[in-house]
Amino acid sequence: MNLYFRKSSALINAASRSASASTLFAKTFSAKTFSPVLTRLYSKNSSKYTLSPDSQLLLDNLVETLHTRNAGQPEFLEAVNEVLDTMMPVFAKDSKYIEIFDRIVEPERQIIFRVPWVDDKGISRVNRGFRVQMSSALGPYKGGIRFHPTVNLSVIKFLAFEQVFKNSLTTLMMGAGKGGSDFDPKGKSDGEVMRFCQSFMTELYRYIGPDTDVPAGDINVGAREIGFLFGQYKRLANAFNGVLTGKDLRWGGSMIRPEATGYGCVYFAKNYLNYKKTDFTGKKCIVSGSGNVAQYTVEKLLDFGAVPVTMSDSSGFIYEPTGITREGLAYIMELKNVDRGRLNDYLNFSKSAQFFENQKPWGVPGDYAFPSATQGEIDQADAQNLVANNVKGVFEGANMPSTHGAIEIYKQAGLMFGPGKAANAGGVAVSGLEMAQNSQRQQWPREVVEEKLSSIMKEIFDMSLSAAQKYDMGDDVQIGANIAGFLKVADAMEQQGCV
Numbered sequence: 001m002n003l004y005f006r007k008s009s010a011l012i013n014a015a016s017r018s019a020s021a022s023t024l025f026a027k028t029f030s031a032k033t034f035s036p037v038l039t040r041l042y043s044k045n046s047s048k049y050t051l052s053p054d055s056q057l058l059l060d061n062l063v064e065t066l067h068t069r070n071a072g073q074p075e076f077l078e079a080v081n082e083v084l085d086t087m088m089p090v091f092a093k094d095s096k097y098i099e100i101f102d103r104i105v106e107p108e109r110q111i112i113f114r115v116p117w118v119d120d121k122g123i124s125r126v127n128r129g130f131r132v133q134m135s136s137a138l139g140p141y142k143g144g145i146r147f148h149p150t151v152n153l154s155v156i157k158f159l160a161f162e163q164v165f166k167n168s169l170t171t172l173m174m175g176a177g178k179g180g181s182d183f184d185p186k187g188k189s190d191g192e193v194m195r196f197c198q199s200f201m202t203e204l205y206r207y208i209g210p211d212t213d214v215p216a217g218d219i220n221v222g223a224r225e226i227g228f229l230f231g232q233y234k235r236l237a238n239a240f241n242g243v244l245t246g247k248d249l250r251w252g253g254s255m256i257r258p259e260a261t262g263y264g265c266v267y268f269a270k271n272y273l274n275y276k277k278t279d280f281t282g283k284k285c286i287v288s289g290s291g292n293v294a295q296y297t298v299e300k301l302l303d304f305g306a307v308p309v310t311m312s313d314s315s316g317f318i319y320e321p322t323g324i325t326r327e328g329l330a331y332i333m334e335l336k337n338v339d340r341g342r343l344n345d346y347l348n349f350s351k352s353a354q355f356f357e358n359q360k361p362w363g364v365p366g367d368y369a370f371p372s373a374t375q376g377e378i379d380q381a382d383a384q385n386l387v388a389n390n391v392k393g394v395f396e397g398a399n400m401p402s403t404h405g406a407i408e409i410y411k412q413a414g415l416m417f418g419p420g421k422a423a424n425a426g427g428v429a430v431s432g433l434e435m436a437q438n439s440q441r442q443q444w445p446r447e448v449v450e451e452k453l454s455s456i457m458k459e460i461f462d463m464s465l466s467a468a469q470k471y472d473m474g475d476d477v478q479i480g481a482n483i484a485g486f487l488k489v490a491d492a493m494e495q496q497g498c499v
Contacts, residue, residue, distance in 0.1 A: 042119040046268025049088050050489075051229035055095040061103045073154035073376065077220065079161050079400060080105050082407070089471035099492040103498075107160060109133040112153065113203040117196045120189055129200050131179035133157060133213060134160035137492040140211055141177030142167055142428060142435075144218030147225065151180045158375070162399055163428070165485030166421040169460045172432035176279050177213055179204070186340075197228035199394050205233050210241045210438070216431045217246040219374065220240055222292065223258075243362040254434035255426075255446040260453060262296025262397060264426015265370060265418070267457035269395040270304060272416050272477065275465065280306040284323075284366040286391070287311045289373035290336050293424070294395045298329050310361040311483050313343045317361040320353045372397030380405035387413040396420035407478070422460050422481040429456045 051059065061085075070076055074377065090097050111131040119125055125314060130153060133141045143163040156178050163176035181200060185193050192481050217226050227244045233243055247253035273279055287294050290311045298308045307323035311332060320328065331349045335341045344355045362382040364370065369391050374478055375398065378386075383406035386394065393416030396402060400420050402410070410417045413498075430453055437443055461477070467487075468480030 030274060039394075045485050051088075051090040051092055052095070054134050055091060055098060055454050058095065059091065062098060063295055065102070067291060070154075070157075071321050073157060075154045075158040075385040077154075078163065078404060079158040082400070082404060083161075083165065083486070089473070090483055090486065095147070097486075097490055098493070101486070101495055103493065104135065104164065104486075104489065105161065106427055107132050107157065107277070110138060110153070110157075111204075111207055111275070115196065115200050115203065117199045119192050127181050127183040127196070129179070129181045129203060130156045131177060131204060131215075132156045132160040132211070133177040133207070135164045135489060136175040137489050137496065138168060140209075141171035141213035142174040142216070142281065142431065143176055143178040144180075144216045144427075145221045145225075145229070146178070146180035147183045147220040149182055149184045149185050151182045153462035155355065155375075156180055159399055165210060165482060165487055167428055167432075168485040168488045169422055170425050170429040170432060170456055171459055172379070172429065172456075174428065174432050174435075177215070178218075179215055179333070180218065184223070188312060190272045192223070197225055198232040201229045201232040202236065205236045206387060208233075208243055209237075210243050210435070214242065214431070214435060215244055216428070217293070217332050224247060240409070242264075242435050245434040247434070248450045249443070252434075253443075254430055255444065255449045256453065257430050257434060258292055259296040259299070260430035261293045261427030262298075262372065263300045263452055264429065264457050265293070265372070265395055265397040265423045266300035266304065266425040267426065267454050268418050268461055269370075269377055269393065269416075271458050271461040272393065272418060274396070275461075275475070276416065280304040280368075280434065282307060283368060284309050286310050286361050286364050286366040286369045286386075287397075288317070288361055288371050288377060288401075289398065290332060291373075293427075294370075294372040295329065295333055295336070297372050297397050298324055299326075300325060301370075302329070306368075309366060310364055311343065312361055315342050315344060316355055316357040316359055318353050318355050319364055320350060321451075322352060362386055367392055369394045370397050371401035373401065374398055375400045376403055377401045378406045379403050380409060382406065385407035386410075387415070391400045391404045392416060394418070395423045395425050399406045401422065411476070417478055419481055421485065422464050422477065425460055426453055426457055439450045 020293060113129045115127045115129045117125050160176055160178035163178055164468060166178045167174040183196055208215060226244055230244050230247060234240055243250060247259055264465060283303050285306050285308045287297055287308050287310055290313045294311055301308045309323055310317050310319050328350060331389055332346060335345055347353055347355055361381060363385045369386055378401055394410055395418035398420060430449060433449055463484045464477045464480035465475055467484040468474060468476045471483060473479045
Protein backbone atom coordinates (compact mmCIF):
# COMPACT_ATOMS: atom_id res chain seq x y z
CA MET A 1 0.00 0.00 0.00
CA ASN A 2 1.35 3.41 -0.98
CA LEU A 3 1.03 5.04 2.45
CA TYR A 4 3.45 2.72 4.20
CA PHE A 5 5.68 1.47 1.40
CA ARG A 6 6.39 4.82 -0.26
CA LYS A 7 9.37 5.43 1.99
CA SER A 8 10.29 1.80 2.63
CA SER A 9 13.51 1.69 0.60
CA ALA A 10 14.91 4.75 2.36
CA LEU A 11 13.92 3.34 5.71
CA ILE A 12 15.49 -0.04 5.08
CA ASN A 13 18.69 1.67 3.95
CA ALA A 14 18.77 3.59 7.22
CA ALA A 15 18.22 0.42 9.21
CA SER A 16 20.92 -1.51 7.35
CA ARG A 17 23.64 0.31 9.26
CA SER A 18 23.39 -2.56 11.71
CA ALA A 19 22.88 -6.18 10.69
CA SER A 20 20.72 -6.99 13.68
CA ALA A 21 18.66 -3.84 13.26
CA SER A 22 18.21 -4.62 9.58
CA THR A 23 16.82 -8.09 10.34
CA LEU A 24 14.30 -6.79 12.84
CA PHE A 25 13.45 -3.83 10.64
CA ALA A 26 12.70 -6.06 7.70
CA LYS A 27 10.23 -7.92 9.90
CA THR A 28 8.58 -4.60 10.68
CA PHE A 29 7.88 -4.13 6.98
CA SER A 30 6.53 -7.63 6.49
CA ALA A 31 3.12 -8.16 4.92
CA LYS A 32 1.88 -9.39 8.30
CA THR A 33 2.51 -6.02 9.91
CA PHE A 34 1.60 -3.77 6.98
CA SER A 35 -1.49 -5.35 5.53
CA PRO A 36 -3.50 -3.11 3.17
CA VAL A 37 -6.09 -2.17 5.78
CA LEU A 38 -6.59 1.40 4.64
CA THR A 39 -7.25 0.40 1.05
CA ARG A 40 -9.87 -2.12 2.10
CA LEU A 41 -11.56 -0.01 4.76
CA TYR A 42 -11.83 3.27 2.95
CA SER A 43 -12.11 2.42 -0.75
CA LYS A 44 -15.86 2.99 -0.74
CA ASN A 45 -15.30 6.38 0.88
CA SER A 46 -12.04 7.22 -0.91
CA SER A 47 -13.06 10.77 -1.91
CA LYS A 48 -14.32 11.53 1.59
CA TYR A 49 -11.19 10.28 3.29
CA THR A 50 -8.51 11.42 0.87
CA LEU A 51 -5.79 13.52 2.50
CA SER A 52 -4.60 16.78 1.05
CA PRO A 53 -1.03 16.75 -0.34
CA ASP A 54 0.23 18.63 2.74
CA SER A 55 -1.50 16.21 5.11
CA GLN A 56 -0.19 13.24 3.15
CA LEU A 57 3.34 14.58 3.48
CA LEU A 58 2.88 15.05 7.23
CA LEU A 59 1.67 11.47 7.55
CA ASP A 60 4.51 10.09 5.42
CA ASN A 61 7.03 11.92 7.57
CA LEU A 62 5.36 10.61 10.71
CA VAL A 63 5.63 7.03 9.44
CA GLU A 64 9.26 7.46 8.41
CA THR A 65 10.26 8.97 11.76
CA LEU A 66 8.30 6.34 13.66
CA HIS A 67 10.07 3.42 11.98
CA THR A 68 13.59 4.80 11.95
CA ARG A 69 13.37 5.95 15.56
CA ASN A 70 11.95 2.64 16.79
CA ALA A 71 13.75 0.16 14.54
CA GLY A 72 14.13 -3.18 16.27
CA GLN A 73 10.93 -2.78 18.31
CA PRO A 74 8.42 -4.96 16.40
CA GLU A 75 5.82 -5.28 19.18
CA PHE A 76 5.61 -1.53 19.65
CA LEU A 77 5.49 -0.82 15.92
CA GLU A 78 2.74 -3.37 15.35
CA ALA A 79 0.65 -1.80 18.12
CA VAL A 80 1.09 1.68 16.62
CA ASN A 81 0.32 0.45 13.11
CA GLU A 82 -2.89 -1.21 14.30
CA VAL A 83 -4.13 2.16 15.55
CA LEU A 84 -2.67 4.21 12.70
CA ASP A 85 -4.47 2.05 10.15
CA THR A 86 -7.81 3.20 11.62
CA MET A 87 -7.10 6.92 11.91
CA MET A 88 -7.61 8.02 8.29
CA PRO A 89 -11.18 9.31 8.86
CA VAL A 90 -9.92 11.48 11.74
CA PHE A 91 -6.86 12.77 9.85
CA ALA A 92 -8.94 13.54 6.75
CA LYS A 93 -11.44 15.60 8.73
CA ASP A 94 -8.79 17.57 10.63
CA SER A 95 -5.07 17.33 9.87
CA LYS A 96 -4.11 18.76 13.28
CA TYR A 97 -4.56 15.25 14.65
CA ILE A 98 -1.62 13.98 12.58
CA GLU A 99 0.77 16.16 14.59
CA ILE A 100 -0.87 15.13 17.85
CA PHE A 101 -0.57 11.44 16.92
CA ASP A 102 3.13 12.08 16.29
CA ARG A 103 3.45 13.19 19.93
CA ILE A 104 1.29 10.38 21.35
CA VAL A 105 3.57 7.68 19.95
CA GLU A 106 6.61 9.11 21.76
CA PRO A 107 6.61 8.23 25.50
CA GLU A 108 6.84 11.13 27.92
CA ARG A 109 9.47 9.19 29.86
CA GLN A 110 11.29 5.83 29.51
CA ILE A 111 13.04 4.46 32.58
CA ILE A 112 15.39 1.46 32.36
CA PHE A 113 17.27 0.24 35.40
CA ARG A 114 19.32 -2.59 36.89
CA VAL A 115 17.65 -4.90 39.42
CA PRO A 116 20.26 -6.77 41.48
CA TRP A 117 19.10 -9.42 43.96
CA VAL A 118 20.46 -12.45 45.84
CA ASP A 119 19.02 -15.94 45.41
CA ASP A 120 18.59 -18.55 48.14
CA LYS A 121 22.09 -19.90 47.51
CA GLY A 122 23.63 -16.49 48.16
CA ILE A 123 24.45 -15.93 44.48
CA SER A 124 24.01 -12.41 43.11
CA ARG A 125 21.63 -12.12 40.19
CA VAL A 126 20.74 -9.19 37.97
CA ASN A 127 17.70 -8.40 35.84
CA ARG A 128 16.56 -5.37 33.89
CA GLY A 129 13.61 -3.24 34.99
CA PHE A 130 11.43 -0.91 32.91
CA ARG A 131 8.79 1.77 33.38
CA VAL A 132 7.43 3.59 30.33
CA GLN A 133 5.31 6.61 31.25
CA MET A 134 3.44 7.11 28.01
CA SER A 135 0.83 9.82 28.59
CA SER A 136 -0.34 11.96 31.50
CA ALA A 137 -2.88 13.98 29.47
CA LEU A 138 -5.87 12.51 31.33
CA GLY A 139 -4.39 11.84 34.77
CA PRO A 140 -1.57 10.03 36.60
CA TYR A 141 0.22 7.33 34.61
CA LYS A 142 -1.65 4.05 35.12
CA GLY A 143 -0.76 0.56 33.99
CA GLY A 144 0.54 -2.77 35.15
CA ILE A 145 3.90 -4.31 35.95
CA ARG A 146 4.82 -7.55 34.16
CA PHE A 147 7.49 -10.05 35.23
CA HIS A 148 8.34 -12.39 32.35
CA PRO A 149 11.48 -13.47 30.46
CA THR A 150 10.11 -11.96 27.23
CA VAL A 151 9.89 -8.44 28.68
CA ASN A 152 11.96 -5.84 26.84
CA LEU A 153 11.58 -2.19 25.91
CA SER A 154 9.53 -2.94 22.79
CA VAL A 155 7.02 -5.05 24.74
CA ILE A 156 6.65 -2.46 27.51
CA LYS A 157 6.22 0.39 24.99
CA PHE A 158 3.59 -1.60 23.11
CA LEU A 159 1.68 -2.24 26.34
CA ALA A 160 1.99 1.41 27.42
CA PHE A 161 0.74 2.61 24.04
CA GLU A 162 -2.28 0.30 24.19
CA GLN A 163 -2.92 1.53 27.71
CA VAL A 164 -3.36 5.12 26.47
CA PHE A 165 -6.50 4.20 24.55
CA LYS A 166 -7.77 1.68 27.05
CA ASN A 167 -7.59 4.11 29.96
CA SER A 168 -9.16 6.85 27.86
CA LEU A 169 -12.13 4.60 27.10
CA THR A 170 -12.83 3.87 30.76
CA THR A 171 -14.06 7.48 31.23
CA LEU A 172 -11.91 7.71 34.39
CA MET A 173 -9.13 10.25 35.01
CA MET A 174 -6.12 8.08 34.21
CA GLY A 175 -3.05 8.55 32.08
CA ALA A 176 -1.10 5.55 30.81
CA GLY A 177 2.11 3.71 31.57
CA LYS A 178 3.48 0.19 31.80
CA GLY A 179 6.42 -1.50 33.47
CA GLY A 180 8.08 -4.75 34.23
CA SER A 181 11.18 -6.87 34.19
CA ASP A 182 12.65 -9.90 32.44
CA PHE A 183 12.63 -11.64 35.84
CA ASP A 184 10.82 -14.99 35.85
CA PRO A 185 9.14 -15.77 39.22
CA LYS A 186 8.38 -19.36 38.17
CA GLY A 187 10.43 -21.78 40.21
CA LYS A 188 11.55 -19.06 42.63
CA SER A 189 10.94 -19.24 46.38
CA ASP A 190 8.85 -16.63 48.18
CA GLY A 191 12.07 -15.26 49.65
CA GLU A 192 13.66 -14.85 46.23
CA VAL A 193 10.55 -13.15 44.84
CA MET A 194 10.46 -10.84 47.85
CA ARG A 195 14.12 -9.83 47.48
CA PHE A 196 13.65 -9.20 43.78
CA CYS A 197 10.51 -7.10 44.34
CA GLN A 198 12.24 -5.06 47.02
CA SER A 199 15.19 -4.34 44.73
CA PHE A 200 12.86 -3.48 41.85
CA MET A 201 10.86 -1.04 43.98
CA THR A 202 14.01 0.51 45.47
CA GLU A 203 14.69 2.01 42.05
CA LEU A 204 11.12 2.48 40.85
CA TYR A 205 9.71 4.25 43.92
CA ARG A 206 11.30 7.61 43.08
CA TYR A 207 9.28 7.80 39.83
CA ILE A 208 5.82 6.83 41.12
CA GLY A 209 3.18 8.12 43.53
CA PRO A 210 -0.62 8.36 43.92
CA ASP A 211 -0.73 11.60 41.90
CA THR A 212 2.12 10.73 39.53
CA ASP A 213 2.12 7.07 38.49
CA VAL A 214 0.04 4.23 39.93
CA PRO A 215 1.23 0.77 38.80
CA ALA A 216 -0.80 -2.42 39.10
CA GLY A 217 -0.22 -6.12 38.48
CA ASP A 218 0.07 -7.87 35.13
CA ILE A 219 1.44 -11.26 34.03
CA ASN A 220 3.23 -12.96 36.96
CA VAL A 221 2.58 -9.98 39.24
CA GLY A 222 -0.26 -11.03 41.50
CA ALA A 223 -1.21 -10.58 45.15
CA ARG A 224 2.13 -11.85 46.46
CA GLU A 225 4.21 -9.55 44.29
CA ILE A 226 1.96 -6.51 44.86
CA GLY A 227 2.30 -7.06 48.60
CA PHE A 228 6.10 -7.14 48.46
CA LEU A 229 6.23 -4.11 46.15
CA PHE A 230 3.86 -2.07 48.31
CA GLY A 231 5.69 -2.95 51.51
CA GLN A 232 9.00 -1.73 50.10
CA TYR A 233 7.43 1.46 48.70
CA LYS A 234 5.88 2.24 52.10
CA ARG A 235 9.22 1.64 53.77
CA LEU A 236 11.15 3.91 51.40
CA ALA A 237 8.60 6.69 50.97
CA ASN A 238 7.43 6.67 54.60
CA ALA A 239 3.89 6.97 53.30
CA PHE A 240 0.80 4.75 53.17
CA ASN A 241 -1.11 5.77 50.07
CA GLY A 242 -2.75 4.42 46.93
CA VAL A 243 0.49 4.09 44.96
CA LEU A 244 -0.35 0.58 43.74
CA THR A 245 -3.64 -1.05 42.81
CA GLY A 246 -4.52 -4.71 43.12
CA LYS A 247 -3.78 -4.56 46.85
CA ASP A 248 -5.19 -6.94 49.44
CA LEU A 249 -8.65 -5.99 50.71
CA ARG A 250 -7.28 -5.59 54.24
CA TRP A 251 -4.96 -2.74 53.26
CA GLY A 252 -6.58 -0.70 50.54
CA GLY A 253 -7.67 -3.10 47.84
CA SER A 254 -10.97 -3.06 45.99
CA MET A 255 -13.65 -5.69 45.75
CA ILE A 256 -13.59 -7.70 42.47
CA ARG A 257 -10.23 -6.31 41.37
CA PRO A 258 -8.90 -9.84 40.68
CA GLU A 259 -12.07 -10.66 38.72
CA ALA A 260 -12.31 -7.35 36.87
CA THR A 261 -10.51 -8.04 33.58
CA GLY A 262 -12.23 -11.36 32.96
CA TYR A 263 -15.63 -10.14 34.14
CA GLY A 264 -15.27 -6.95 32.12
CA CYS A 265 -14.42 -8.81 28.92
CA VAL A 266 -17.56 -10.93 29.24
CA TYR A 267 -19.66 -7.84 30.01
CA PHE A 268 -18.27 -6.18 26.87
CA ALA A 269 -19.07 -9.27 24.80
CA LYS A 270 -22.57 -9.41 26.30
CA ASN A 271 -23.21 -5.84 25.15
CA TYR A 272 -22.01 -6.76 21.66
CA LEU A 273 -24.25 -9.83 21.63
CA ASN A 274 -27.20 -7.74 22.81
CA TYR A 275 -26.55 -5.35 19.92
CA LYS A 276 -26.64 -8.37 17.58
CA LYS A 277 -29.86 -9.55 19.29
CA THR A 278 -28.43 -12.76 20.71
CA ASP A 279 -27.01 -14.00 24.03
CA PHE A 280 -24.65 -16.51 25.66
CA THR A 281 -27.18 -19.18 26.61
CA GLY A 282 -25.82 -22.59 25.61
CA LYS A 283 -23.03 -21.10 23.49
CA LYS A 284 -19.67 -22.90 23.49
CA CYS A 285 -16.77 -20.58 24.33
CA ILE A 286 -13.09 -21.22 23.62
CA VAL A 287 -10.92 -19.65 26.30
CA SER A 288 -7.12 -19.54 26.32
CA GLY A 289 -4.98 -19.06 29.39
CA SER A 290 -5.52 -20.32 32.91
CA GLY A 291 -4.41 -17.32 34.93
CA ASN A 292 -6.40 -14.56 36.52
CA VAL A 293 -8.08 -13.26 33.34
CA ALA A 294 -9.03 -16.68 31.97
CA GLN A 295 -10.32 -17.95 35.31
CA TYR A 296 -12.75 -15.09 35.82
CA THR A 297 -13.74 -15.05 32.16
CA VAL A 298 -14.87 -18.65 32.60
CA GLU A 299 -16.65 -17.79 35.86
CA LYS A 300 -18.65 -14.96 34.32
CA LEU A 301 -19.42 -17.01 31.19
CA LEU A 302 -20.95 -19.63 33.49
CA ASP A 303 -23.01 -16.89 35.16
CA PHE A 304 -24.51 -16.03 31.76
CA GLY A 305 -25.29 -19.62 30.79
CA ALA A 306 -22.40 -20.14 28.37
CA VAL A 307 -20.42 -23.37 28.03
CA PRO A 308 -16.66 -22.75 28.31
CA VAL A 309 -14.89 -25.78 26.83
CA THR A 310 -11.16 -24.96 26.92
CA MET A 311 -8.40 -23.41 29.01
CA SER A 312 -4.65 -23.46 28.36
CA ASP A 313 -1.18 -22.80 29.69
CA SER A 314 2.29 -22.91 28.17
CA SER A 315 2.25 -26.73 28.15
CA GLY A 316 -0.95 -27.09 26.08
CA PHE A 317 -4.73 -26.91 26.50
CA ILE A 318 -7.57 -28.90 28.02
CA TYR A 319 -10.77 -29.60 26.14
CA GLU A 320 -13.88 -30.41 28.18
CA PRO A 321 -16.53 -31.45 25.62
CA THR A 322 -19.52 -30.87 27.92
CA GLY A 323 -18.09 -27.68 29.40
CA ILE A 324 -15.94 -26.71 32.37
CA THR A 325 -18.19 -26.73 35.45
CA ARG A 326 -17.91 -24.51 38.52
CA GLU A 327 -16.35 -27.46 40.35
CA GLY A 328 -13.87 -27.93 37.53
CA LEU A 329 -13.01 -24.23 37.57
CA ALA A 330 -12.47 -24.36 41.34
CA TYR A 331 -10.05 -27.26 40.81
CA ILE A 332 -8.14 -25.29 38.15
CA MET A 333 -7.98 -22.21 40.37
CA GLU A 334 -6.52 -24.28 43.21
CA LEU A 335 -4.12 -25.95 40.79
CA LYS A 336 -2.83 -22.70 39.28
CA ASN A 337 -3.12 -20.22 42.15
CA VAL A 338 -2.05 -22.37 45.10
CA ASP A 339 -0.20 -25.44 43.80
CA ARG A 340 1.25 -23.53 40.81
CA GLY A 341 0.89 -26.73 38.80
CA ARG A 342 0.45 -27.54 35.11
CA LEU A 343 -2.94 -27.75 33.45
CA ASN A 344 -2.58 -31.38 32.38
CA ASP A 345 -3.12 -32.26 36.07
CA TYR A 346 -6.79 -31.36 35.45
CA LEU A 347 -7.12 -34.86 33.98
CA ASN A 348 -6.86 -36.15 37.56
CA PHE A 349 -10.14 -34.32 38.22
CA SER A 350 -12.05 -34.98 35.00
CA LYS A 351 -12.25 -38.25 33.12
CA SER A 352 -14.03 -36.67 30.15
CA ALA A 353 -11.43 -33.98 29.49
CA GLN A 354 -8.63 -34.24 26.94
CA PHE A 355 -5.23 -32.57 27.09
CA PHE A 356 -3.45 -31.46 23.91
CA GLU A 357 0.23 -30.98 24.61
CA ASN A 358 2.01 -27.93 23.15
CA GLN A 359 -1.07 -26.90 21.16
CA LYS A 360 -3.38 -23.90 21.13
CA PRO A 361 -7.17 -24.27 21.43
CA TRP A 362 -8.16 -22.34 18.29
CA GLY A 363 -9.01 -25.47 16.28
CA VAL A 364 -11.78 -26.46 18.70
CA PRO A 365 -15.35 -25.88 17.42
CA GLY A 366 -17.24 -23.19 19.29
CA ASP A 367 -19.34 -20.05 19.08
CA TYR A 368 -17.12 -17.38 20.67
CA ALA A 369 -13.40 -17.13 21.42
CA PHE A 370 -11.81 -15.39 24.40
CA PRO A 371 -8.01 -15.18 23.97
CA SER A 372 -6.91 -14.49 27.54
CA ALA A 373 -3.25 -15.56 27.69
CA THR A 374 -0.76 -13.19 26.04
CA GLN A 375 0.01 -11.02 23.02
CA GLY A 376 0.24 -12.57 19.55
CA GLU A 377 -1.35 -15.89 20.52
CA ILE A 378 -3.70 -15.92 17.49
CA ASP A 379 -1.97 -15.67 14.12
CA GLN A 380 -3.47 -15.92 10.62
CA ALA A 381 -3.58 -19.73 10.64
CA ASP A 382 -5.30 -19.73 14.04
CA ALA A 383 -7.82 -17.14 12.82
CA GLN A 384 -8.56 -19.28 9.78
CA ASN A 385 -9.23 -22.22 12.12
CA LEU A 386 -11.66 -20.10 14.11
CA VAL A 387 -13.51 -19.06 10.96
CA ALA A 388 -13.56 -22.64 9.65
CA ASN A 389 -15.16 -23.75 12.92
CA ASN A 390 -17.92 -21.14 12.59
CA VAL A 391 -16.82 -18.99 15.51
CA LYS A 392 -18.96 -15.84 15.43
CA GLY A 393 -16.94 -13.50 17.63
CA VAL A 394 -13.53 -12.93 19.20
CA PHE A 395 -13.23 -10.91 22.42
CA GLU A 396 -9.74 -10.15 23.67
CA GLY A 397 -9.08 -10.64 27.36
CA ALA A 398 -5.31 -10.39 26.85
CA ASN A 399 -3.43 -7.39 25.48
CA MET A 400 -3.33 -7.55 21.67
CA PRO A 401 -3.50 -11.38 21.45
CA SER A 402 -4.50 -11.22 17.76
CA THR A 403 -1.90 -10.37 15.14
CA HIS A 404 -2.59 -7.85 12.39
CA GLY A 405 -3.17 -10.69 9.93
CA ALA A 406 -5.60 -12.43 12.27
CA ILE A 407 -7.67 -9.27 12.64
CA GLU A 408 -7.85 -9.00 8.84
CA ILE A 409 -9.33 -12.50 8.69
CA TYR A 410 -11.90 -11.72 11.40
CA LYS A 411 -13.08 -8.72 9.42
CA GLN A 412 -13.17 -10.49 6.07
CA ALA A 413 -15.33 -13.20 7.68
CA GLY A 414 -17.62 -10.67 9.39
CA LEU A 415 -16.83 -11.83 12.94
CA MET A 416 -17.69 -9.70 15.93
CA PHE A 417 -14.38 -8.42 17.26
CA GLY A 418 -13.80 -6.87 20.68
CA PRO A 419 -10.24 -5.48 20.68
CA GLY A 420 -8.24 -5.71 23.91
CA LYS A 421 -8.07 -1.97 24.49
CA ALA A 422 -11.86 -2.00 24.83
CA ALA A 423 -12.81 -5.54 25.86
CA ASN A 424 -10.18 -6.00 28.57
CA ALA A 425 -10.41 -2.49 30.03
CA GLY A 426 -12.32 -3.81 33.04
CA GLY A 427 -9.13 -4.46 34.98
CA VAL A 428 -7.81 -0.93 34.74
CA ALA A 429 -11.34 0.42 35.25
CA VAL A 430 -11.58 -1.24 38.67
CA SER A 431 -8.01 -0.12 39.36
CA GLY A 432 -9.29 3.40 38.77
CA LEU A 433 -12.16 2.72 41.17
CA GLU A 434 -9.61 1.44 43.70
CA MET A 435 -7.73 4.75 43.35
CA ALA A 436 -10.97 6.61 44.08
CA GLN A 437 -11.64 4.48 47.15
CA ASN A 438 -8.08 5.02 48.41
CA SER A 439 -8.48 8.77 48.04
CA GLN A 440 -11.61 8.61 50.17
CA ARG A 441 -10.15 6.08 52.64
CA GLN A 442 -13.19 3.92 51.89
CA GLN A 443 -13.99 0.46 50.57
CA TRP A 444 -17.14 0.05 48.51
CA PRO A 445 -19.29 -3.13 48.69
CA ARG A 446 -18.81 -5.80 46.03
CA GLU A 447 -22.17 -5.16 44.38
CA VAL A 448 -21.40 -1.43 44.04
CA VAL A 449 -18.06 -2.08 42.34
CA GLU A 450 -19.47 -4.72 40.00
CA GLU A 451 -22.37 -2.47 39.04
CA LYS A 452 -19.91 0.31 38.23
CA LEU A 453 -17.79 -2.14 36.20
CA SER A 454 -20.81 -3.32 34.24
CA SER A 455 -21.81 0.30 33.51
CA ILE A 456 -18.28 1.23 32.40
CA MET A 457 -18.05 -1.74 30.01
CA LYS A 458 -21.42 -0.81 28.48
CA GLU A 459 -20.24 2.78 28.08
CA ILE A 460 -17.02 1.59 26.41
CA PHE A 461 -19.02 -0.50 23.94
CA ASP A 462 -21.49 2.32 23.27
CA MET A 463 -18.70 4.89 22.74
CA SER A 464 -16.83 2.56 20.39
CA LEU A 465 -19.94 1.78 18.36
CA SER A 466 -20.97 5.44 18.24
CA ALA A 467 -17.54 6.58 17.02
CA ALA A 468 -17.51 3.92 14.29
CA GLN A 469 -20.95 4.99 13.09
CA LYS A 470 -20.07 8.70 13.25
CA TYR A 471 -17.18 8.11 10.84
CA ASP A 472 -19.24 5.85 8.55
CA MET A 473 -17.47 2.66 9.62
CA GLY A 474 -20.65 0.75 10.41
CA ASP A 475 -20.38 -1.34 13.58
CA ASP A 476 -16.62 -1.88 13.40
CA VAL A 477 -15.98 -1.61 17.12
CA GLN A 478 -12.20 -1.91 16.71
CA ILE A 479 -12.05 1.26 14.62
CA GLY A 480 -14.54 2.98 16.90
CA ALA A 481 -12.54 2.13 20.04
CA ASN A 482 -9.35 3.49 18.50
CA ILE A 483 -11.00 6.72 17.36
CA ALA A 484 -12.93 7.35 20.59
CA GLY A 485 -9.89 6.65 22.76
CA PHE A 486 -7.59 8.74 20.58
CA LEU A 487 -9.82 11.81 20.32
CA LYS A 488 -10.24 12.15 24.09
CA VAL A 489 -6.47 12.09 24.65
CA ALA A 490 -5.66 14.20 21.60
CA ASP A 491 -8.10 16.96 22.53
CA ALA A 492 -6.70 17.07 26.07
CA MET A 493 -3.16 17.34 24.67
CA GLU A 494 -4.15 20.19 22.37
CA GLN A 495 -5.76 22.09 25.24
CA GLN A 496 -2.72 21.61 27.49
CA GLY A 497 -0.26 22.93 24.90
CA CYS A 498 2.88 21.42 23.40
CA VAL A 499 4.22 19.65 26.48
